[in-house]
Amino acid sequence: MTGVPTGQELTADTFFDGRIRVRQDRLGYRFSIDAVILAHYVQPRPGDTLIDLGTGCGIIPLILAYRHPDIHIRGIEIQPNLAELARINVEENRMQARIGIHCGDLRALDHRILASPVDIVTSNPPFRKWQSGRINPNQQCAVARHEIKATLQEVTTAACRLLRTGGTFVVVYTADRTVDLLCAMRTAGIEPKRCRMVHSRRRSQARLVLVEGVKSAKPGIIVSAPLVIYKKDESYTGEIESMFRP
Numbered sequence: 001m002t003g004v005p006t007g008q009e010l011t012a013d014t015f016f017d018g019r020i021r022v023r024q025d026r027l028g029y030r031f032s033i034d035a036v037i038l039a040h041y042v043q044p045r046p047g048d049t050l051i052d053l054g055t056g057c058g059i060i061p062l063i064l065a066y067r068h069p070d071i072h073i074r075g076i077e078i079q080p081n082l083a084e085l086a087r088i089n090v091e092e093n094r095m096q097a098r099i100g101i102h103c104g105d106l107r108a109l110d111h112r113i114l115a116s117p118v119d120i121v122t123s124n125p126p127f128r129k130w131q132s133g134r135i136n137p138n139q140q141c142a143v144a145r146h147e148i149k150a151t152l153q154e155v156t157t158a159a160c161r162l163l164r165t166g167g168t169f170v171v172v173y174t175a176d177r178t179v180d181l182l183c184a185m186r187t188a189g190i191e192p193k194r195c196r197m198v199h200s201r202r203r204s205q206a207r208l209v210l211v212e213g214v215k216s217a218k219p220g221i222i223v224s225a226p227l228v229i230y231k232k233d234e235s236y237t238g239e240i241e242s243m244f245r246p
Contacts, residue, residue, distance in 0.1 A: 010085070016246035020066055021092055023085060024057050031059045033229065033240075034208060035124050037198060038172040039063035040243045041210050046070035048119040051162050053106050053155060054078070058086030060122055061099045074114060075101045078150075106150055106158040117164035125155045127174040152180055156188040163190070163215040171213075172198075175206035182211065191217040196224040201232075 010023045024030045039060045044050060048071045052060045055075030065073055077083040083103035090099045150158075152173075159169045169190045173181045175197060182192050190213040198208035206226070228237050236244075 015063070015244070016066060019246050020062050022057060022059060022062065022089055023092070025081070025085065029056060029082070031056055034172050035059050036063065036243050037208070037210065037227070037240075038122060038124055038170065039067070041172070041196070041212070042120060042122055042170050044068050044071045044120055048072075049116075050074070050120040050122065051076060051114070051118050053121060053123040053158060054125055054150075055086055055101065056082050056124075058089045058099070058101060060124070061086075062089060062093060062095065064122075065095050065098045066093075069098075071098065073099045074118075075099065076106050076109065077101065077103055078105050079103075107154050109158055109162060114162070118162055118167060119164060120168045120170065121159040121162050122170050123155055123159065124172050125150070125152060127177065152177070153184045153187065156181075156184040156190060160188040160190050160215055165216045167215050169213045169215070170211070172208055172210050175209045178209045178211075181209065185211070185213045190215050191219060192221050193217060194222050194224065196227055198227045198229065200228075201230050202228050 009026045011026050013022045013024065014020065015022060035056075036059075040063075042050075042064060044064070046068075048068075050061075050064065050071060050073045052073060052075045055061060055077045058075050061073040061075045064071065075086055077086055080103055083101055086101045090096055090101060156169070163169065169185065171181065178195075185192050192211055192213045194212040196210045197206035198210060199205070200207050210227070227239060229240050231237050
């Protein structure tokens with residue numbers, strides 16, 4: 001098995017009653033419920049090929065490969081330590097035949113690197129503009145949260161290059177930049193077709209937005225009922241709980 005990335009102290013977490021084991025950097029970037037919600041929102045068909053842009057520790061490919069055993073996924077990660085960690089997770093979960101990890105800059109990718117255009121691209125991109133808010137002193141966290149290595153427009157443009165015509169881009173993003181996301185997708189050539197706001201609690205403002213777009217599609221969007229994460233007693237709602245079940 002590939003060795004632990006230099007300088008990283010790893011934790012081991014489990015998903016789906018221990019069926020998936022995920023190692024993460026104790027002090028670096030750690031995935032949140034955003035990634036779990038995004039993975040649940042993606043609905044591939046048997047035989048589909050997928051790319052996850054900014055895959056981090058590989059959590060989205062791992063969940064998708066577990067849920068959908070007949071698909072193939074490539075995770076793209078620009079940070080070498082995170083890419084190596086994603087490879088470790090793929091190997092430990094014995095998913096090498098269905099998940100590949102590529103360390104590289106998404107801005108330089110096109111479908112020729114991957115043999116052919118893909119059916120689905122997913123991404124949980126950095127939410128914050130480069131000069132907005134406090135930059136985390138931890139480099140992993142900073143790159144994951146701020147547009148240091150890639151802007152929103154660069155992410156959507158890369159997704160369009162990688163998709164086949166009629167292919168789907170599925171993204172989770174901060175709700176306060178919904179307009180930025182929709183505009184970036186349309187500018188890149190991906191038409192937003194389905195949107196769902198995500199609220200922490202039923203009466204709170206939306207925290208996240210899930211958007212599914214289709215390359216070269218006609219205009220027209222469906223806005224689904226909101227997704228609520230927590231009940232009044234702070235436990236997960238039934239829909240969120242189902243995302244953690246095997």
